[in-house]
Amino acid sequence: MTHAAVTHHTSMGLDNRKMAFWAFIGSECLLFTSLISTYLVYKGKSVVGPYPPEILNIPFTSVSTFDLLMSSLMMVLALAAVQRGDMKWGKIWLFSTALLGLVFLGGQVLEFTEFVHKGLTISTNLFGCTFFVLTGTHGAHVAVGVLWLLTLWVRALQGKLGPANAMTVEITGLYWHFVDVVWIVIFTVVYLIQ
Amino acid sequence: MQEGGSVERPVHPSADVYLRVGAVLVILTVLEIGVFYVPAFRPVLVPVLLVLSAAKFTLVVMFYMHLKADSRFFTFLFGVPLLLAVGVMVALLFLFLGALTLKGAAGAG
Numbered sequence: 697m698t699h700a701a702v703t704h705h706t707s708m709g710l711d712n713r714k715m716a717f718w719a720f721i722g723s724e725c726l727l728f729t730s731l732i733s734t735y736l737v738y739k740g741k742s743v744v745g746p747y748p749p750e751i752l753n754i755p756f757t758s759v760s761t762f763d764l765l766m767s768s769l770m771m772v773l774a775l776a777a778v779q780r781g782d783m784k785w786g787k788i789w790l791f792s793t794a795l796l797g798l799v800f801l802g803g804q805v806l807e808f809t810e811f812v813h814k815g816l817t818i819s820t821n822l823f824g825c826t827f828f829v830l831t832g833t834h835g836a837h838v839a840v841g842v843l844w845l846l847t848l849w850v851r852a853l854q855g856k857l858g859p860a861n862a863m864t865v866e867i868t869g870l871y872w873h874f875v876d877v878v879w880i881v882i883f884t885v886v887y888l889i890q
Numbered sequence: 891m892q893e894g895g896s897v898e899r900p901v902h903p904s905a906d907v908y909l910r911v912g913a914v915l916v917i918l919t920v921l922e923i924g925v926f927y928v929p930a931f932r933p934v935l936v937p938v939l940l941v942l943s944a945a946k947f948t949l950v951v952m953f954y955m956h957l958k959a960d961s962r963f964f965t966f967l968f969g970v971p972l973l974l975a976v977g978v979m980v981a982l983l984f985l986f987l988g989a990l991t992l993k994g995a996a997g998a999g
Contacts, residue, residue, distance in 0.1 A: 710961055718964045722971030729975030736979070737986045758923050765919060769912035772954050776905045866956075873954045877947050884943035888926050889936055 717867050721874050728878050731833060732885055735826040742821035748890045751816055753807065760803040761883050764838075767796035768876040771869045781859045787852045790865075793872065794845035797838055804835045827886065834882060837875050844868055902956055911953045918946050 708715075774789030808828070811817075818828040848868055851857045857865070903911075922942045925931045931938060952958040957965050 708961075708963060710963060714964070715967065718967040722967050725968070725971045725975045726978075729979050733979040733982045737982055754923070754926065758919070761919055762916065765912070765915050768950060768954055769908060769915075772908045773905055776902070776908065779902065870955055873950055876954075877950050880943055880946045880950070884922065884939050888922060888939050 711863055713863065713867060714870075717870055721870060724874060724878075728830075728833070728881075731826075731830045732881065735830050735886060738822040738826050742823045744821050746811075746814055746816045746820070746823075748823055748827075748886075751811060751814055752887055752890065753810070754887060756803070756807065757883065757887050760800055760807075761879065763796050763800050763803070764876050764879050767793045767800070768873050770796065771872045775862065775865050775869050778857065778865045779859060779862045783852060783858060786857070786865075787849060790845055790849045790852060794842050794849060797842040797845065797872075801835060801838055801842065804831065804838075808832075830886065831882065834875070834878055837878070841868075841872050841875050844871065902959065903953055907953065911949055915946055915949060918942050918949075 770789045770793040774786055774793060777783070777786035777789055811824075816824045816827075818825055845868065848857060848865065922939060925935065925938050925942070951968070957968065
């Protein structure tokens with residue numbers, strides 16, 4: 697069966713799955729901007745500590761940021777490999793992307809655990825509440841992305857993923873890169889601009 | 891195998907372009923962290939960090955998400971909610987920070 701048989705395209709000549717996914721990403725922009733706005737509006741209004749400069753670990757988060765940037769690079773390399781039919785490298789890059797996503801999640805679990813041990817929980821103060829909701833929502837998106845990537849990798853191992861399904865990999869990539877750009881903003885707004 | 895006959899297929903960048911963009915992203919991140927730690931940048935820290943962050947955001951969206959080569963309609967689908975979201979954020983910040991300023995002025999008066 698050719699991919700043409702399962703591809704639904706609009707009268708505009710665009711793939712409808714991709715169009716729907718861009719609309720979804722647009723709605724996600726609104727979600728994350730509302731969370732970032734809430735963080736900024738309540739910034740500096742906590743009446744009890746711990747406060748951001750006392751608790752945020754910039755070197756550690758910088759490593760997590762590099763990790764997520766590199767995962768985005770691997771995602772596009774995976775797409776390029778699948779598009780040219782090089783499934784050996786397609787599988788390697790897909791798995792590497794998922795692995796770096798898992799490393800990022802591990803880092804976030806470590807960070808959250810450390811914060812809780814230092815006395816910052818979601819109910820401690822306004823900073824804790826807005827910080828955990830924002831970064832936790834982002835982490836949940838990363839977790840979904842990792843599951844999605846691992847599913848694609850397993851399908852590739854089963855021989856069910858090839859150049860004919862490149863659009864599926866491209867849409868997965870759109871989601872993954874969006875998660876990355878959200879982190880680019882969070883890293884700057886929450887961690888670097890204190 | 892080809893994808894759907896009349897479906898528009900943009901020309902995606904090569905792996906070489908992806909690697910170059912990756913290198914630029916790493917350099918911009920190093921600059922961000924460097925600027926954060928250099929005391930001389932304190933007065934201009936926020937604008938510099940916002941510009942660097944916007945540059946990284948744009949690079950990922952243009953090259954890794956392929957908006958540079960893809961249909962303009964996808965740019966519209968992404969750009970309109972993004973502009974709306976940024977507008978709402980700026981309005982909220984003005985509303986809350988403005989309210990604080992007015993309260994402070996009233997108290998002083």
